[in-house]
Amino acid sequence: MPRVFITGLGFVTSIGNDAASVAGSLRELRHGFETYPPFQKPDIACKVVGTIKGFFTDSVDPEDWTWPAGYEIKRETIRSMAPHGLYAHCALLQAVADARLGEADISNRDTGLFAASGGSPMLTYYHHDRMLKLGPARCSPLGIVASIVGTLNFNLVAAFRIQGASCGFSSACASSAHAMAYAYEEISLGRQKRMFVAGGEDGNRDAILPFAGMRTLSLQTDPALASRPFDVARDGFVGTGGGVVVVLESEEEVSRRGVTPYCELAGWGQASDGYNVAISHPDGTGSRIAMENALARSGISAAEVDYVNAHATSTLIGDISEARALRSVFGEMGIRPAVSSTKALTGHGLSLAGAMETGFCALIMREGFTPGSAHITQLDPACEGLNILRATVPQAPRVVMKNSSGFGGANVALLMRRA
Amino acid sequence: MSDNVQSNPGGNKALTIATKPFAPDDEAALRESLKRCSPSTFEAAVQFRKTGNADHMPAVVIGVIERFVEPDLRSKLKDGDDDLRLIEDLGIDSLTMMEIVILVEDVLQLSINNDELRNLRTVGDVKTFIDCKIRGLPLPRPTKFLPIEHIGAVMPVQPPFLFLNEASVSSTGANGKYKITGQEFFLQGHFKDNPVMPASIMLEALGQLAVLFLLEGAPTEPGRAIGANTIFFTGCEGVRAHRMCKPGDILTLSIKPKRMKMPLATFEGAIRVGQEKAVIAEDITLTFAYVETAIAPAAINGTSQPAPEGESAANPPLRVAINA
Numbered sequence: 167m168p169r170v171f172i173t174g175l176g177f178v179t180s181i182g183n184d185a186a187s188v189a190g191s192l193r194e195l196r197h198g199f200e201t202y203p204p205f206q207k208p209d210i211a212c213k214v215v216g217t218i219k220g221f222f223t224d225s226v227d228p229e230d231w232t233w234p235a236g237y238e239i240k241r242e243t244i245r246s247m248a249p250h251g252l253y254a255h256c257a258l259l260q261a262v263a264d265a266r267l268g269e270a271d272i273s274n275r276d277t278g279l280f281a282a283s284g285g286s287p288m289l290t291y292y293h294h295d296r297m298l299k300l301g302p303a304r305c306s307p308l309g310i311v312a313s314i315v316g317t318l319n320f321n322l323v324a325a326f327r328i329q330g331a332s333c334g335f336s337s338a339c340a341s342s343a344h345a346m347a348y349a350y351e352e353i354s355l356g357r358q359k360r361m362f363v364a365g366g367e368d369g370n371r372d373a374i375l376p377f378a379g380m381r382t383l384s385l386q387t388d389p390a391l392a393s394r395p396f397d398v399a400r401d402g403f404v405g406t407g408g409g410v411v412v413v414l415e416s417e418e419e420v421s422r423r424g425v426t427p428y429c430e431l432a433g434w435g436q437a438s439d440g441y442n443v444a445i446s447h448p449d450g451t452g453s454r455i456a457m458e459n460a461l462a463r464s465g466i467s468a469a470e471v472d473y474v475n476a477h478a479t480s481t482l483i484g485d486i487s488e489a490r491a492l493r494s495v496f497g498e499m500g501i502r503p504a505v506s507s508t509k510a511l512t513g514h515g516l517s518l519a520g521a522m523e524t525g526f527c528a529l530i531m532r533e534g535f536t537p538g539s540a541h542i543t544q545l546d547p548a549c550e551g552l553n554i555l556r557a558t559v560p561q562a563p564r565v566v567m568k569n570s571s572g573f574g575g576a577n578v579a580l581l582m583r584r585a
Numbered sequence: 586m587s588d589n590v591q592s593n594p595g596g597n598k599a600l601t602i603a604t605k606p607f608a609p610d611d612e613a614a615l616r617e618s619l620k621r622c623s624p625s626t627f628e629a630a631v632q633f634r635k636t637g638n639a640d641h642m643p644a645v646v647i648g649v650i651e652r653f654v655e656p657d658l659r660s661k662l663k664d665g666d667d668d669l670r671l672i673e674d675l676g677i678d679s680l681t682m683m684e685i686v687i688l689v690e691d692v693l694q695l696s697i698n699n700d701e702l703r704n705l706r707t708v709g710d711v712k713t714f715i716d717c718k719i720r721g722l723p724l725p726r727p728t729k730f731l732p733i734e735h736i737g738a739v740m741p742v743q744p745p746f747l748f749l750n751e752a753s754v755s756s757t758g759a760n761g762k763y764k765i766t767g768q769e770f771f772l773q774g775h776f777k778d779n780p781v782m783p784a785s786i787m788l789e790a791l792g793q794l795a796v797l798f799l800l801e802g803a804p805t806e807p808g809r810a811i812g813a814n815t816i817f818f819t820g821c822e823g824v825r826a827h828r829m830c831k832p833g834d835i836l837t838l839s840i841k842p843k844r845m846k847m848p849l850a851t852f853e854g855a856i857r858v859g860q861e862k863a864v865i866a867e868d869i870t871l872t873f874a875y876v877e878t879a880i881a882p883a884a885i886n887g888t889s890q891p892a893p894e895g896e897s898a899a900n901p902p903l904r905v906a907i908n909a
Contacts, residue, residue, distance in 0.1 A: 241653075
């Protein structure tokens with residue numbers, strides 16, 4: 167089976183809008199949280215968001231948006247985008263440059279694109295409200311493709327003239343991990359030589375605040391305390407958005423082009439809790455089986471894994487479920503890989519999370535460090551026995567497990583290995 | 586997305602121009618709607634809304650189109666060429682066309698059915714279309730693509746003296762093609778062992794395209810139409826032949842009306858072969874007359890029958906200068 171490598175990365179995240187600043191934030195444990203102006207109202211208890219800096223996308227009219235210098239995007243390209251479409255478009259431009267891909271490498275039958283996002287609640291609401299108030303004749307012809315789930319793949323595939331496989335994935339917070347996994351399969355099965363995997367989320371009021379109904383958002387007002395996975399005082403996740411793109415290529419393509427990959431994507435596994443629509447299984451059953459399946463598929467033993475980038479979002483139940491799953495996969499065999507959750511720095515990127523954190527894992531392997539799990543004052547006793555890193559260590563892991571879990575009890579584990 | 590433009594039931598409704606006074610609130614809303622258009626577009630829209638004077642309309646429509654055209658293509662619009670094609674020259678796709686329509690509807694306070702848009706191919710088509718809407722005139726006939734069967738059915742001139750294989754007719758002109766087969770009877774003698782399409786015949790072909798325009802593209806009036814048997818050649822000026830045309834060449838013909846006032850219609854015409862100029866005629870003038878619609882040739886809708894053999898044989902062919 168062809169091996170699969172990560173050869174390019176692009177980031178628009180709360181902790182940086184390029185690989186260098188993201189690496190710096192991860193190493194120094196600098197978070198990307200701010201007091202979010204739209205949340206500063208008496209009836210909104212949640213105050214903090216992992217904000218995207220350097221972009222303005224608050225308007226429902228894409229022509230009002232602004233973005234950092236250096237990205238040339240035409241009106242006809244941006245008019246059908248959601249805010250996260252812009253983020254991911256910029257990330258894809260970065261990833262293309264990072265992987266040193268030419269135009270012919272992008273637009274051909276052997277290159278595909280998988281994407282994941284939750285759609286754009288802001289634009290869905292705007293266009294729908296307009297339709298009901300003014301009638302369908304006054305609706306923007308591009309309202310649908312800008313708003314619905316799938317907007318990310320529609321836009322990127324068209325803008326970059328992708329001719330290979332394209333698809334969107336929807337498993338909530340496991341979505342872009344699923345996209346990564348199935349992109350791996352496209353190459354592994356020899357159906358594609360190269361895949362772009364894009365994750366995106368608007369990360370604005372309309373995307374984040376609905377989670378308040380579930381009482382799952384952190385109510386902390388201090389940006390430095392709001393997201394603290396595995397801490398005993400954690401009180402929910404902090405929302406974030408952005409766009410991240412990971413380039414996967416076959417071994418043959420890597421050697422043909424003579425590029426140095428970040429790492430190998432060595433395999434993956436998935437399993438479902440079969441338990442609750444929104445609450446993870448208390449014992450992390452699905453997560454455990456997903457990790458076991460990933461190890462089996464990639465032929466990597468649990469003992470070889472030296473870092474786990476946890477899904478841990480800083481929710482009360484979710485972090486414990488994953489801790490239990492980790493203990494049963496590793497701890498019971500006396501293996502203690504380093505564990506950290508970079509969501510302590512970024513916030514929870516929802517559909518973006520899996521791709522963003524896979525990108526982080528690839529980046530730290532090249533940059534030569536393992537990021538700590540920030541903001542832990544007192545470790546939750548339920549995490550006992552796990553090697554949760556409290557500070558960054560200056561060694562790169564050799565084998566990384568990346569966990570993702572989503573609504574419905576979907577769990578994905580991705581395995582990466584230093585190339 | 587092929588189904589982005591769907592028909593609205595209901596057909597074309599006559600426009601009702603808003604007669605309510607133009608309030609400051611309206612001006613603010615108009616300013617917001619046109620915030621990405623030039624100041625002159627906004628000013629023209631204000632004048633139109635205040636006075637209902639359709640003379641302001643072209644500036645509004647062009648200003649709105651300009652706002653949706655990529656900046657590097659906008660200079661093309663400045664030349665005021667009505668032949669600019671929306672898709673090919675300005676990069677406007679059907680979705681952008683919808684955006685333009687929605688904004689025009691909003692600004693000019695009119696409503697446009699989707700199926701009215703299908704036939705707008707050029708800037709001139711759009712201007713004419715909006716002008717008709719505002720003045721409450723019947724909508725111009727869309728560009729029609731006429732295959733040879735159709736041409737043969739409506740034209741008074743017939744083979745072997747018909748020099749059009751296909752044609753398209755719009756309200757602003759007509760285009761056609763004719764392939765010189767080498768089998769044309771006159772090529773046996775023009776010239777000896779050297780078949781060259783006579784310039785006079787090429788002028789005849791342009792004249793035939795102008796006839797087709799009069800029959801299929803000229804504005805109609807209630808109760809009467811131009812009679813096929815009333816059209817004759819009267820004169821031409823400024824004719825220049827630039828290129829010899831021989832068997833195998835495909836002539837691309839185009840004519841545009843310059844003046845039209847009963848009983849005379851004057852056209853300019855040109856023939857190209859590929860990108861090469863072959864013939865230019867500055868003026869081709871035809872005479873015509875109206876007949877009552879009831880006895881005019883049936884409007885073509887794909888089911889018309891060719892004129893009876895005897896009738897067309899009785900029609901004199903266009904008379905052209907044959908020794909050009």
